[in-house]
Amino acid sequence: MYPILAAGTLEVQEITVLLLALAAMLGLARILGELARSLRQPAVLGEILAGVILGPTVLGNLAPDAFLYLFPQEGAAAIALEGVVVISATMLLLVVGLEVDLETVWRQGKSTVAVSALGVAIPMAMGMTIGLSAPQWLGAGSSEHGVAFAIFIGIALSITALPVIAKILMDLNLAKSDLGALIISSAMLNDLIGWIGFAVVLALITGEGTGGMPVWLVILLTIIFLLSMLTLGRSLLHRTLPYVQAHWSWPGGVMSFVMFIAMLCAAATESLGVHSIFGAFVAGVAIGDSTHLTERTRDTINQFISNIAAPLFFASIGIGINFVDNFNLPLVIVVLLIALTGKIAGCVLGAKLTGMSTRESWAVGFGMAAQGAVGIILGELAREAGLINDELMVAIVVMALTTSLLAGPLIQKVLGSTTQKRLQDYLGDKYIVIEPEAATRDDLIGLLAQRAAEITDLDATNIKRLTLDRERVLPTGLPNGLAVPHARIDALKKPCVIVGTSRWGIDFNAADGRPAQLIFLILTPPDQPEEQIQLLGLIASTFNSAVVRQRAMAAKTSTEFLAALNVGSATPADDKE
Structure with a gap:
């Protein structure tokens, strides 16, 4: 029945148990994950709770047999x-890698480097100091790997959860803002540094790679693999993707190709004695950096892996640890305090050095402090390698979940509440351009910039250039046919919003693949970051209504467009999507 398996490897009873275990883990993790989402909490919270219920903490105590x-x-x-x-952990790191867009990191320049560098250096120094001074109290799995343990503690307290941060920023309508772009690009660079460092830690733990290679050779070969994938490999994948998309089925063909590359890279690093997750992460970075991999394709891969692999992996953590017996309150408090103070202090200092305001700098610090699933993955892999004990693993899980839960409310708190306005307060007849004659994103932004220049007496060419520069850093396409290109203009005295409508739509690289039919050019003074954030929030909330979107898109005149906005305040809840 199973010709690929050797005779006697898996008996019928063992196959039954395996399938039942997977069904229980996946089913309960999805149910509790969805419950967590409905309460506006990270799904990983429910997925780990499922493992706690199925594991020794609950089921093992109530019904050990x-x-x-x-x-x-x-x-x-x-x-x-x-x-x-x-395999689930390997696929999860592929998704994390796909989120790392190197072009976005480079375009943000010194701001990203400053926030990431200090956001890693300060918590890393604090973590390594306590890791070297009190390894046994902190939870070292063995006294043989003191340096590797200290480095791991530094990495564990400085890592950032890119997927969690992106979700928080989307929920706060900040993902497309300048503040959001800086946080996301800094988190990308942070993750890249962290996982490279963890690969070195794994090599130090093994001491020898496959075939008895010395540790220095393992590290050297790992670095060669990394550089090769991010240069030659990245170029080859960029050239191959158009062929795959043109001649293979979508999305199955592209997904198979991405999985194929990830498995090859994972096998390569595993053969060196470095965990397969590092190979999958590097594969994700190399593939995800290609402009041929659309947001829609990324989202399809992300959905598949995040809804199958993630629940299984995070549930397995709870199944492997007794969270009650291994809960050490002093250790949890120390780990949480170091993670928060070190990460926030480093990122706030980095943001301030780049000229950001105090409130924005603190918002960057709070956002970057979220560890979420990435910190938990890191801890579990270290536990499996024998580097840390169960008590420290429980502390890392609590710390990762707590920082993720705090990030959103703290960002909201520090940015403060401004006087709420309506979107209509920023608009008038001259600010609305119905069906501009533009077929491309660049042409449309140019036409909207020209209208903005007429209103503000500023240079249209400069407005277009600054907006396109910002657009290339992070595309501003939103779901449901919206786009919010924006820029900060030095000579501007107050915010200016120009709206363009497009019957057929223009591609702004939205995650749902839909072209934008309602495009909002948002211009704000550099010293008024809260205005940009408020405008993005107003647009998101106003056009959350399907009725408002439909009427605005159908408007033939600026008066009809403004009338469509007034419908929003009277739109019933069941018209919202």
């Missing part, structure tokens, strides 16, 4: 389940 039947500690079924978990 049922727990051991469902999750045997040895045998073929246990090995097979471990293999599924390893």
Whole structure:
């Protein structure tokens, strides 16, 4: 029945147990993950809770025989389940890598480097100091790898959860703002530094790679692999993707190609004695950096992996640890305090050095402090490698979840509440351009910039240049046919919003693949960052209504457009999407 397996490897009973275990993990993790989402909490919170319920903490105490039947500690079924978990972790790191856009990092320039460098250096120094001075109290798994343990603690307290941060910024309508772009690009560079450092830690732990290679050779080969993938490999993948998209089925063909490359790279780093997750992460960075991989394709891959691999992996953490027996309150407090103070202080200092305001700098610090799923993945891999004990793993899980839960409210708090206006307060007949004669993004922005120049007496060419420069850093296409290109203009005295409508739509690289039919050019003075944030929020809330969107898109005159906006205040809740 299973010709690929050697005879006797998996008996019928073991296959049954394996399938039941996977069903229980995936089913309960999805249910609790969705419940967490409905409460506006990270899904990972519910997924880990599912593992806690199924694991030794709850099921193991209430019904130990049922727990051991469902999750045997040895045998073929246990090995097979471990293999599924390893593949899940590998695929998760592929998704993290796909989120890293090197072009975005480079375009942000010194701001990204300053925030990332100090956001890593300060918590890294604090973590390594305590890791070297009190390894046994902190939770070192062994006294043999003191330096590797200290480096790991530094990385664990300085890592940033890019997917969590992106979701928080989207919920706050900040993802397309300048502040959001800086946080996202800094998190990208932060993750790249962190996972490279973790690869070195893994090499130090093993001491020898496959075939008895010395540790220095393992590190050297890992660096060669990294540089090769981010240069030659990146170029080859960029050239190959158009062929795959043109001749293979979509999205299945592209997904298969991405998975194929990720598996090859994962196997390459695993063969060196460095975990497969690093290879998958590097593959994600190399593939995700290609402009041929559209936001829609990324989202499809992300959805598939995040809804299958993520629940299995995070549930497995709870199944492997007793969270009650291994909860050490002093350790949890120390880990949480170092993670928060070190990360926030470093990122705030970096943001201030680039000229950001005090409030924006603190918002950057709070955003970058979120660790979420990435910190938990890092901790679990270290635990599996024997580098840390279960108590420290529990502390890392608590710290990662707490920082993720605090990030959004703290960002809102520090940015403060400004006097709420309506979108109509920024608009008039001259500010609305119905069906401009433009077929491309650049042409449309040029026409909207020309109208803005007529209103503000500024240079249209400069407005267009600054807006396109910002657009290339982070595309501003939103779901449901919206786009919000924007720029900060030095000579501008007050915010200016120009609206353009396009019947057929213009591509602004939105995640849902839809062209933009309502385009808002937002210009703000550099010293009024809160105005940009408020405008983005107003646009998002106003056009959350399907009725408002439809009427605005159908408007033939500026008066009809303004009338469509007034419908928003009277739109019933069931018209919202």
